[in-house]
Amino acid sequence: MxxxxxxxxxxxxxxxxxxxxxxxxxxxxxxxxxxxxxxxxxxxxxxxxxxxxxxxxxxxxxxxxxxxxxxxxxxxxxxxxxxxxxxxxxxxxxxxxxxxxxxFLPESAEKPESLYAKLEELLSANIGHAPWRRFCKKVLTDPEIRAKLLAAPGAKAMHHAYRGGLVEHTLAVCRVVLALCQLYPDLDRDTLLAAAAFHDMGKAWELSSGLTRDYTDEGQMLGHIVLGMGILEPFLRKARDLDPGLVLHFRHMLISHHGELAYGSPRSPMTPEAMLLHFADNIDAKVHQFQAAVDDPEKIGVTSFVRGLDRYVFNPARVRPEAPQPRKPEQGPSQCSLPLKA
Missing domain, CATH: 2.40.50.140 (Nucleic acid-binding proteins)
Known part of the structure; x- marks a missing residue:
């Protein structure tokens, strides 16, 4: 050919x-x-x-x-x-x-290997609790898990549906979580970041990652939440330095991150961290769908109907980023030039 x-x-x-x-x-x-x-x-x-x-x-x-x-x-x-x-x-x-x-195989704009390295760096730099930091490192350095995550799409069609899409989405969710935790410093940032890193991990087993993206038999029958929990369970059992209460909260965040029973979560979020993870996941998925609907960023107007969002999308006029103007140095009070009295 x-x-x-x-x-x-x-x-x-x-x-x-x-x-x-x-x-x-x-x-x-x-x-x-x-x-x-x-x-x-x-x-x-x-x-x-x-x-x-x-x-x-x-x-x-x-x-x-x-x-x-x-x-x-x-x-x-x-x-x-x-x-x-x-x-x-x-x-x-x-x-x-x-x-x-x-x-013929769509791939993330940035190489999946680069995104994976950034995910590892983010977790290492921002998780202060050593047992969670070691847990994340053990999982992400496992050769089989690494290979599966690098090749996996973020979804079959809705968002990030390409090689490296799952890692790209995961990194973005971790960044959103990190930013929101600055607004709410009383939250358990370390457990939340660990959950964000693995909330969609099961998708690497739920969906095939070869020439076609389709549901595997395990994906059809169990879904990515159950699959992800099963893959993480051996690592959790070996992490004996993790407090059982933290592990329970971690598990809850994973199973509730879809937000509602109707959307596949066995439980609705019961903690602010779990609710924040649900919204962070949804923010990145929805923003990606809006952006993907716009073929030409310079063309202002309504795009075609987006089935996943159940609406038409409008590409508006936007303020272009501008470099901040240099500030003029502040001048001190003017000096009196009158001669001093003798």
Whole structure:
């Protein structure tokens, strides 16, 4: 295969496409004139919906996600969202010769390894309680955990849905927690930071992190909160210098960080630290969704409808950051120039 030339970010309505993409999702439907395929095509820059109608769709009894495909068609708009109406589709399998996987797997803007190092530094520098500091270090230096966290997305689709997304989200939540603790110094910052570092850890086992992002069997049946608690439990048992009361509070913050029973938390937050973690998690997830909805930061106006936020997003005019003006040196009281009396 030749090098990839056109990415999802380059697609606009009216463009004719003849390019290779990764099939991230595929489902078959039935229309009046025959079956059709609904696809989600992906590369490193993003994803786009595509439709293959009959009679072309009849050539495919099954289309599995996780394989590459050469597609031909035109970019159209459907419900304010771009999609490709396919004229041709050639499936290439999961490992075609000459394909660079880096062109097809989205990754955090900053390298996951760099984000991971910053997370370790933040916890080491800001957790004063030595047993919690040692606990965090033991978990984050475990080779299997490190590899899983580096590759994991922050979610399947809602926010940070790319390699390194989980570490990026975790670091941001820790930074939000740290900032809020400055406003509320009576809170248990050390236990809260430890919980923030591992609140979504189970997502690395809940979601697959290869060519497709989908729920694992364990993820479907248990969810990331239960999975995360199970992974951390052996480390907690070995941390005999941790006070049982602190461990109990830590566990409570993990299981309650979704905020409400309706959103998957077995318990609602019962402490101010647990409530703060819930809001810090939600702040970063929601801000990321708002920012991701804006394709062109310079274009002021309403964007397309964002399903995860259940609303349209407006990109407003903003004050651009300016360097503070240098302050003029304060002048002392003027000196009297009258001659002194003899």
């Amino acid at each position: 030749t090098d990839k030339r056109i990415f999802v970010r380059d697609l606009s309505v009216g463009l004719q496409v003849n390019e290779c993409f990764l099939v991230a999702q595929a489902s078959k439907g039935q229309a009046r004139n025959g079956p059709f395929w609904s696809l989600k095509l992906q590369d490193a820059s993003g994803a786009i919906d595509a439709k293959l109608w009959s009679p072309g769709a009849q050539a495919f009894d099954d289309i599995q996600a996780g394989q590459f495909a050469l597609v031909a068609g035109a970019v159209t708009a459907y419900r304010d969202q771009p999609q490709i109406n396919l004229d041709g589709l050639t499936l290439l399998g999961t490992a075609p010769e000459g394909v660079d996987h880096g062109d």
